[in-house]
Amino acid sequence: MSASSQSAAPRTRRIAHAVFSAHHRNIGFGYLTISAVAVIIGTILSWLMRAHLAWPNWNLPLHGPILPEDYLALVTMHGTLMLFFVLTVAPQSGFGNLILPAQLGARRMAFPRLNALGMWITAAGLAVLLCAFFVPGGSPIAGWTSYPPLSASSLSGPGEGPGQDIWLLSLALFCIGGTISAVVTLTTIVKLRCEGMTWRRLPLTVWGWFTAAMLAVLAFSVLLAAILLLFCDRHLGSAFFIPRGDFIDSTTILRHGSGSPLLWLHLFWFFGHPEVYIAILPGMGLTSMVLANFARRRVFAYRLMIATTLAIGLLGIIVWGHHMFVAGLNPFAGTAFAAASMAIAIPATAKVLSWLATVWRSRPQLSTAMLFALGFVSLFVAGGLSGIIVAQPILDEYLHNTFFVVGHFHLIMAMAGVFGLFCATYYWFPLLFNGCMLSERIGRWHFWLTFVFAYTTFLPMYFSGLAGEPRHYAQLTGLNAPAQRLLGATGAAQLHITAGAFALGLTQLLFFFNILRTLRTPPLLIQNPWSATTMEWSPNAFAEPADDLPAPIVYHRPCHYADDGLSFFPQWLPSPSTKEMESTSKREPE
Amino acid sequence: MPTILTPPGIHKPRRPGPHDPGEGDNGSGRRPPTDKRTGGNGDGDNWSDRPQGRRGPRERISRARVGLFFALGGDLMFFMALVSVFFVAKTSGHFDAYSRYINDWLPTAIPTILWLNTAVLLLSSVSAEIARRSMFRETDLMDEWFGFGRPTSRRAALWLSATLVLGALFLAGQCVAWSQLVSQHVFFNSNASSHFFYLITVTHAVHLFLGIGALIVALGFLFRSRQLASRQVMVDATVWYWHAMGILWIFLFAVLEYGQ
Amino acid sequence: MNIQSSVSLSERSGSKDPDAARPTPIACAFLATILLLLVTFATIPAQAQGCTQCLDSTRATPPAVQAAYRHAIYLLGGAGVTLFLAGLYLLRREP
Numbered sequence: 001m002s003a004s005s006q007s008a009a010p011r012t013r014r015i016a017h018a019v020f021s022a023h024h025r026n027i028g029f030g031y032l033t034i035s036a037v038a039v040i041i042g043t044i045l046s047w048l049m050r051a052h053l054a055w056p057n058w059n060l061p062l063h064g065p066i067l068p069e070d071y072l073a074l075v076t077m078h079g080t081l082m083l084f085f086v087l088t089v090a091p092q093s094g095f096g097n098l099i100l101p102a103q104l105g106a107r108r109m110a111f112p113r114l115n116a117l118g119m120w121i122t123a124a125g126l127a128v129l130l131c132a133f134f135v136p137g138g139s140p141i142a143g144w145t146s147y148p149p150l151s152a153s154s155l156s157g158p159g160e161g162p163g164q165d166i167w168l169l170s171l172a173l174f175c176i177g178g179t180i181s182a183v184v185t186l187t188t189i190v191k192l193r194c195e196g197m198t199w200r201r202l203p204l205t206v207w208g209w210f211t212a213a214m215l216a217v218l219a220f221s222v223l224l225a226a227i228l229l230l231f232c233d234r235h236l237g238s239a240f241f242i243p244r245g246d247f248i249d250s251t252t253i254l255r256h257g258s259g260s261p262l263l264w265l266h267l268f269w270f271f272g273h274p275e276v277y278i279a280i281l282p283g284m285g286l287t288s289m290v291l292a293n294f295a296r297r298r299v300f301a302y303r304l305m306i307a308t309t310l311a312i313g314l315l316g317i318i319v320w321g322h323h324m325f326v327a328g329l330n331p332f333a334g335t336a337f338a339a340a341s342m343a344i345a346i347p348a349t350a351k352v353l354s355w356l357a358t359v360w361r362s363r364p365q366l367s368t369a370m371l372f373a374l375g376f377v378s379l380f381v382a383g384g385l386s387g388i389i390v391a392q393p394i395l396d397e398y399l400h401n402t403f404f405v406v407g408h409f410h411l412i413m414a415m416a417g418v419f420g421l422f423c424a425t426y427y428w429f430p431l432l433f434n435g436c437m438l439s440e441r442i443g444r445w446h447f448w449l450t451f452v453f454a455y456t457t458f459l460p461m462y463f464s465g466l467a468g469e470p471r472h473y474a475q476l477t478g479l480n481a482p483a484q485r486l487l488g489a490t491g492a493a494q495l496h497i498t499a500g501a502f503a504l505g506l507t508q509l510l511f512f513f514n515i516l517r518t519l520r521t522p523p524l525l526i527q528n529p530w531s532a533t534t535m536e537w538s539p540n541a542f543a544e545p546a547d548d549l550p551a552p553i554v555y556h557r558p559c560h561y562a563d564d565g566l567s568f569f570p571q572w573l574p575s576p577s578t579k580e581m582e583s584t585s586k587r588e589p590e
Numbered sequence: 591m592p593t594i595l596t597p598p599g600i601h602k603p604r605r606p607g608p609h610d611p612g613e614g615d616n617g618s619g620r621r622p623p624t625d626k627r628t629g630g631n632g633d634g635d636n637w638s639d640r641p642q643g644r645r646g647p648r649e650r651i652s653r654a655r656v657g658l659f660f661a662l663g664g665d666l667m668f669f670m671a672l673v674s675v676f677f678v679a680k681t682s683g684h685f686d687a688y689s690r691y692i693n694d695w696l697p698t699a700i701p702t703i704l705w706l707n708t709a710v711l712l713l714s715s716v717s718a719e720i721a722r723r724s725m726f727r728e729t730d731l732m733d734e735w736f737g738f739g740r741p742t743s744r745r746a747a748l749w750l751s752a753t754l755v756l757g758a759l760f761l762a763g764q765c766v767a768w769s770q771l772v773s774q775h776v777f778f779n780s781n782a783s784s785h786f787f788y789l790i791t792v793t794h795a796v797h798l799f800l801g802i803g804a805l806i807v808a809l810g811f812l813f814r815s816r817q818l819a820s821r822q823v824m825v826d827a828t829v830w831y832w833h834a835m836g837i838l839w840i841f842l843f844a845v846l847e848y849g850q
Numbered sequence: 851m852n853i854q855s856s857v858s859l860s861e862r863s864g865s866k867d868p869d870a871a872r873p874t875p876i877a878c879a880f881l882a883t884i885l886l887l888l889v890t891f892a893t894i895p896a897q898a899q900g901c902t903q904c905l906d907s908t909r910a911t912p913p914a915v916q917a918a919y920r921h922a923i924y925l926l927g928g929a930g931v932t933l934f935l936a937g938l939y940l941l942r943r944e945p
Contacts, residue, residue: 110653110657111653111657179661179664182660182664183657183660183661183664184657186656186657186660187653187656187657187660190656190941191649191652191653191656192653199875199942200875214934214937217660217661217663217664217667217933218663218664218667218930218933218934219667219930220664221664221665221666221667221668221671222667222668222670222671222926224668225668225669225671225672225675226671228789228793229672229675229789232778232785232789236778236779237778237779238778238779238785238789239779239782239785240675240679240785243684244684245684255779256779256780256781256782257679257682257694257781257782257785258682258683258684258694258782259679259682260678260682262919263675263678263679266674266919266922266923266926267671267674267675270671270926270927270930303875303878304875306875306879307875307878307879307882310879310883310938311879311882311883311886313934314879314883314931314934314935315883315886317927317930317931317934318887318927318930318931320927321923325904326904328904328907328908329904330904330908330911330916330919330920331904331905331908333919333920333923334904340887343886346886659937659940660937663933663936663937666929666933667929667930667933670925670926670929671926673925674922674923674925674926675922677918677921677922677925678915678918678919678922680918681912681914681915681917681918682915682918683912683915691912693912693914
């Protein structure tokens with residue numbers, strides 16, 4: 001697969017080789033391409049939503065006025081694209097495939113062809129989903145959560161016919177592809193670590209990928225089961241989720257048996273909650289490593305950070321009911337889920353404190369990657385604190401389905417997750433592209449504008465949500481008096497948010513410009529520009545396996561920097577002061 | 591054995607005398623070929639000195655087993671979801687005009703052929719295990735290593751074929767069960783319990799069908815693959831999957847038979 | 851040499867895996883999560899929060915259905931947690 005052996009081959013053959021190869025680098029870039037396509041389309045959809053909320057009477061060119069069902073279709077597709085194909089694929093599968101083997105000292109992922117199959121299945125899932133725009137009836141309108149009976153019958157609205165079936169098929173493919181990718185990731189981490197890479201020496205990024213992959217293996221199958229059951233309800237006359245005698249569009253749905261939508265909610269959110277942790281855990285791991293690296297400090301309480309990553313993963317499996325507080329869940333069950341949800345705040349807070357302690361009173365090098373890592377911490381706190389609020393059922397009674405929840409998950413998952421992705425790009429760009437470094441100047445502009453506009457867009461959502469602004473409502477104009485009062489209270493905020501959203505989206509053009517510009521410059525071939533300690537920066541980390549290359553060996557834990565702030569001890573070289581490490585850390589050499 | 595915790599550069603004292611007696615030629619000037627990939631050779635085994643990733647087929651098989659473990663874990667969650675829905679649906683009902691709660695669960699009588707199918711599947715697990723163990727029999731492996739034909743593959747192919755036949759019999763039996771129910775006008779959408787009967791048995795049958803596909807591929811590997819390690823890994827992985835499907839079937843059958 | 855000192859350390863502990871003698875981070879994670887679970891589920895006797903609508907709909911649900919949902923939650927959640935912990939336990943002995 002090396003370029004030199006194929007430079008004489010025709011270009012099309014080279015491209016075909018690259019596209020269909022089972023090399024993890026190509027697979028990683030394939031996943032990132034899937035995410036790039038999804039994020040662009042998802043952003044455009046969000047812009048249409050925001051434009052409609054700010055100016056309800058605006059006519060979409062070539063379409064006409066955005067009707068409420070069109071708005072719901074936008075909501076559904078935006079959520080599905082962003083959450084599944086951007087926030088799950090890019091951090092876990094995209095950057096995982098690119099960087100994980102190198103961080104382990106491995107030369108490849110386990111099961112390369114299975115890995116490639118997973119990527120192609122995910123790509124097929126995206127392709128199928130995008131077809132939903134073009135089928136008769138259009139995209140589904142049931143939200144990314146697809147609650148029945150809205151999603152269980154094609155009578156319940158436009159887009160609920162073929163559109164919903166397309167959505168189900170797309171997500172079924174995604175589940176299979178995601179499970180395959182997670183199995184490959186887990187096997188790689190367990191089995192393909194190089195010599196000396198014990199569990200305690202694994203970088204926290206790898207722990208993040210590991211926990212996210214464990215959650216993925218457990219959660220995606222349950223979603224697949226739920227999709228199968230919903231499909232049976234839609235087409236095979238069953239009644240898993242449809243109550244007896246349900247009346248939809250002047251038709252009584254006659255089925256044998258009596259189902260309950262609450263069943264779907266249980267199954268979906270059993271998947272849905274681990275899903276959002278899959279989106280954020282890799283970013284959390286990367287933030288620890290990047291903060292430590294640019295502050296030239298060790299990660300504060302490294303083993304506790306490993307434990308908190310696992311704890312967040314474990315607790316994430318038993319908190320799914322907090323999405324269902326107002327769905328008719330037994331309040332006693334609600335209390336149990338609420339307690340577990342608030343318990344997650346403990347390891348999450350430990351992580352935040354560790355991040356802060358890592359950089360406390362250091363003089364960090366504020367590279368763009370560092371800025372995005374700090375931005376991650378900020379957004380994680382801003383979004384996370386509201387999570388503890390909505391974790392309480394009595395508060396969620398009021399706040400459920402308001403913009404408060406929208407603000408919460410956009411700040412903590414969308415923005416923090418995306419900041420993790422930006423951090424990863426700026427940090428690992430030289431590794432992936434022959435030492436080319438993205439421009440720091442443009443990067444700083446990109447960071448600050450994105451940071452400011454992220455808060456501009458999503459922080460006011462807290463306030464409009466507290467005022468009562470509901471989610472999924474296409475507009476408040478043209479309704480009765482209470483709605484008009486609500487509109488008066490929140491209309492200004494909506495304009496503000498829309499302006500912020502447009503600015504936020506347009507700022508990302510800077511990012512793409514930065515990438516394109518850097519790719520055109522000749523490679524600098526700097527091997528370890530950030531003076532990092534983890535294995536992916538070692539020489540020959542990305543070289544093809546060859547017999548004359550020495551096998552990588554790990555000598556100690558990552559993030560070991562000298563006190564002078566200049567020298568550092570990478571994992572792949574023996575530290576000259578192991579004895580010193582022993583005495584200072586009062587335990588065996590790590 | 592955490593051999594990779596050995597700090598590098600440790601000078602392990604080599605025994606004096608003839609190095610690697612298993613690989614020595616005893617002065618004959620010629621020695622039998624050693625397969626460096628297996629890490630075999632008895633006393634001459636130096637697998638712990640070799641870098642990780644080059645220590646032999648145990649690594650490959652371990653990798654396959656770990657991957658299969660995680661995949662089966664996910665699969666188990668799939669069936670757990672179905673079983674959870676089963677238990678909730680069992681008590682579900684509706685309120686009639688007099689506000690009385692009517693639980694309209696009518697258990698579906700399991701066709702008795704399912705007992706026979708279960709026995710067939712258990713037998714197929716037994717034959718699969720015999721096939722798997724025959725891939726690891728030391729005497730046969732040594733014969734094969736020496737080049738005396740492929741006794742492991744022959745034995746394993748025999749027992750895998752038996753497993754294949756029994757598995758196909760199981761699937762045929764399931765089809766018979768379904769046709770029996772259909773002839774009694776119990777379809778998928780007849781009532782709540784029949785939803786589950788068909789759903790559970792069909793999804794299990796789909797998984798078993800994939801298992802049969804894997805068996806066929808394993809048989810193909812036995813005849814075509816030139817690497818002993820590949821054959822071992824393939825048969826091992828397939829048989830473990832088969833066992834998992836068998837154990838799962840026992841659990842699902844118990845749910846259908848006694849849980850309704 | 852420092853490498854020697856690390857060798858002597860492992861030899862001093864009887865050439866056993868030095869990590870095995872002390873609680874590993876994964877063991878700490880076990881204990882911590884068990885404690886957390888105890889803490890969280892000790893709150894169940896607490897007064898259930900919820901609006902009157904949820905309480906009404908719960909009272910209108912027959913006890914059998916309530917029990918079925920409870921059992922299903924335990925089954926699904928328990929299966930997930932068991933698989934997660936089993937995975938960690940089986941993997942902790944990997945080198």
